[in-house]
Amino acid sequence: MRAAFQGELGAFSQQAILQLLGPKARPIAQPWFDEVFGALAKGAVDAAVIPIENTLHGPIYESYDLLMKHDFVITAEANVRIVHNLIAPPGLTFSKVTRVYSHPVALNQCLDFFRHNRNFQREAFYDTAGSVKMVMEQRPPGAAAIAGALAAEIYGARILKRAIEDDRQNFTRFFLLEPAGSKPRTAAGSGKKPWKTSLVFSTRNIPGALFRALSAIALRDLNIAKIESRPLRGKPWEYLFYLDLIGRSSDPAVKHALGHLGELADFLRVLGSYRSA
Amino acid sequence: MRAAFQGELGAFSQQAILQLLGPKARPIAQPWFDEVFGALAKGAVDAAVIPIENTLHGPIYESYDLLMKHDFVITAEANVRIVHNLIAPPGLTFSKVTRVYSHPVALNQCLDFFRHNRNFQREAFYDTAGSVKMVMEQRPPGAAAIAGALAAEIYGARILKRAIEDDRQNFTRFFLLEPAGSKPRTAAGSGKKPWKTSLVFSTRNIPGALFRALSAIALRDLNIAKIESRPLRGKPWEYLFYLDLIGRSSDPAVKHALGHLGELADFLRVLGSYRSA
Numbered sequence: 001m002r003a004a005f006q007g008e009l010g011a012f013s014q015q016a017i018l019q020l021l022g023p024k025a026r027p028i029a030q031p032w033f034d035e036v037f038g039a040l041a042k043g044a045v046d047a048a049v050i051p052i053e054n055t056l057h058g059p060i061y062e063s064y065d066l067l068m069k070h071d072f073v074i075t076a077e078a079n080v081r082i083v084h085n086l087i088a089p090p091g092l093t094f095s096k097v098t099r100v101y102s103h104p105v106a107l108n109q110c111l112d113f114f115r116h117n118r119n120f121q122r123e124a125f126y127d128t129a130g131s132v133k134m135v136m137e138q139r140p141p142g143a144a145a146i147a148g149a150l151a152a153e154i155y156g157a158r159i160l161k162r163a164i165e166d167d168r169q170n171f172t173r174f175f176l177l178e179p180a181g182s183k184p185r186t187a188a189g190s191g192k193k194p195w196k197t198s199l200v201f202s203t204r205n206i207p208g209a210l211f212r213a214l215s216a217i218a219l220r221d222l223n224i225a226k227i228e229s230r231p232l233r234g235k236p237w238e239y240l241f242y243l244d245l246i247g248r249s250s251d252p253a254v255k256h257a258l259g260h261l262g263e264l265a266d267f268l269r270v271l272g273s274y275r276s277a
Numbered sequence: 278m279r280a281a282f283q284g285e286l287g288a289f290s291q292q293a294i295l296q297l298l299g300p301k302a303r304p305i306a307q308p309w310f311d312e313v314f315g316a317l318a319k320g321a322v323d324a325a326v327i328p329i330e331n332t333l334h335g336p337i338y339e340s341y342d343l344l345m346k347h348d349f350v351i352t353a354e355a356n357v358r359i360v361h362n363l364i365a366p367p368g369l370t371f372s373k374v375t376r377v378y379s380h381p382v383a384l385n386q387c388l389d390f391f392r393h394n395r396n397f398q399r400e401a402f403y404d405t406a407g408s409v410k411m412v413m414e415q416r417p418p419g420a421a422a423i424a425g426a427l428a429a430e431i432y433g434a435r436i437l438k439r440a441i442e443d444d445r446q447n448f449t450r451f452f453l454l455e456p457a458g459s460k461p462r463t464a465a466g467s468g469k470k471p472w473k474t475s476l477v478f479s480t481r482n483i484p485g486a487l488f489r490a491l492s493a494i495a496l497r498d499l500n501i502a503k504i505e506s507r508p509l510r511g512k513p514w515e516y517l518f519y520l521d522l523i524g525r526s527s528d529p530a531v532k533h534a535l536g537h538l539g540e541l542a543d544f545l546r547v548l549g550s551y552r553s554a
Contacts, residue, residue, distance in 0.1 A: 032399075034388070053508070054508070055508050055513040055514065056508060056510065057338065057508075058338045058507055058508050061334065061335045062385070104403065108311075108339070111311070122309075124403035126381065126401035167510065167511065169510070169511050169512070169513050171513055206500075207495070207498055207499065207500040207501075208495040208498070210491065210495075210501060210504065211488070211491045211492065211494075211495035211501075212495075214487065214488045214491065215488065217488075218484070218485040218488035218489075221484055221485070222484065223483075223484040224484075224487060224488075225514070226506070226514070226516070227487065227504075227506055228506060229503070229504055229505060229506075230335055231330070231331070231332050231333060231334075231335050233333065233444065233446070234444065234446050235446070236332040236446050236448055237332065237502065237503070239503070
């Protein structure tokens with residue numbers, strides 16, 4: 001099974017593929033999110049694994065927007081604990097580090113570390129694992145990187161300091177996407193976890209529209225796990241809402257809620273029902 | 278008046294400062310968002326201008342999170358139309374461009390342009406205006422940048438092609454922040470625009486909690502312009518809600534709504550009432 005992901009080899013998404021599909025799945029690295037979705041659309045891969053939100057950073061907006069542009073189905077989710085490490089080429093010791101490259105989000109998640117090491121210059125780079133690849137290939141003087149342990153292993157770099165993130169409560173939630181019509185997958189250990197249903201809707205831009213839409217769910221005592229608003233293209237200051245509720249789309253209460261929401265919303269699409277991670 | 282903003286000189290935030298405070302305000306460039314807020318906290322500047330959302334990209338999460346960490350007040354808002362231009366050092370012609378540097382968000386907003394110019398390599402850079410500065414200073418062979426027209430002017434570069442963004446409905450909304458207790462400002466031309474109130478709240482993680490919180494607003498026929506959820510630090514998969522409603526915090530209906538929301542919410546803070554842009 002081939003699974004596309006965004007980033008360089010060694011990215012946290014590769015860790016998610018391991019959790020979702022096991023060690024036999026083949027991770028296919030793609031530089032941009034649109035290419036991850038494109039690879040699945042043209043059948044170059046069997047699945048795509050995309051990050052959807054991080055407990056510190058928040059939503060990954062490209063993933064939300066691309067979900068709408070394609071008609072894939074979410075067949076599983078995974079939560080990956082994000083551990084950032086200071087990684088350097090062999091030979092570069094901690095005291096000789098002067099610059100630290102990583103994705104701005106990763107740099108921002110290690111602010112305490114930088115406060116305690118004021119001589120380290122933060123350098124924004126486009127990718128965490130890619131920053132390890134770069135410092136290994138180009139060896140800029142005094143340059144280290146921040147990334148997951150898998151990246152150090154893949155590129156033959158050394159971990160100088162483990163777990164330098166400010167907050168241990170740092171998790172990224174990933175979706176497994178497969179072609180429309182695919183059945184939910186049961187990842188190892190998620191057999192008895194409650195079902196979740198993800199959907200996307202828009203409302204007319206009138207007072208109380210969102211409140212009324214949520215009533216379709218709340219008045220059936222269904223729990224909303226998450227709501228995310230995204231700008232509606234071509235309609236400045238109007239929004240789409242992505243919503244996760246606890247329950248399966250075939251449950252009677254969920255079925256009724258979706259029917260009712262369909263009446264109230266301008267647009268409604270169910271993105272999938274899957275076991276929660 | 279000194280106003281801090283994130284980015285290099287020539288950034289769209291500098292354009293926002295111009296719209297909000299006029300040509301006499303002095304823009305103070307800061308490389309990171311936390312430093313923009315820090316400069317205002319220690320009184321090194323009189324105000325800060327921060328982007329809060331873009332009609333294509335969505336919210337600027339650092340701005341939301343830093344609003345919570347500080348107790349500044351929003352005194353005005355501005356919408357800036359985002360026009361991306363292909364910008365190069367003098368002497369580099371369009372046909373000789375091979376690589377185009379910019380912030381990933383800007384690159385992603387010019388995908389049609391890249392589809393029509395398949396020989397151009399997209400290169401992620403940390404900042405739009407900064408990418409103009411870099412191609413001017415370092416002159417990598419065949420390297421152009423994507424940024425606003427102000428950046429070309431400031432760094433003495435040439436605009437090779439104007440308005441290459443996919444979507445003209447590309448606006449960024451900015452907040453003017455001032456120390457707690459500051460009065461709302463009336464920017465030129467916004468004298469008769471309706472008031473907006475921005476607030477942030479959290480609810481207990483129980484079924485229907487968000488629905489009940491929104492009832493405080495909806496049942497008083499107040500219009501919600503925008504709702505944004507942000508992860509709650511230290512409580513994975515729980516969220517804070519940032520909400521903009523139409524009305525001023527001193528209006529009787531808004532006062533009652535805020536009182537009612539205060540009863541229902543675990544936490545509530547009003548970030549400011551200001552004239553809408």
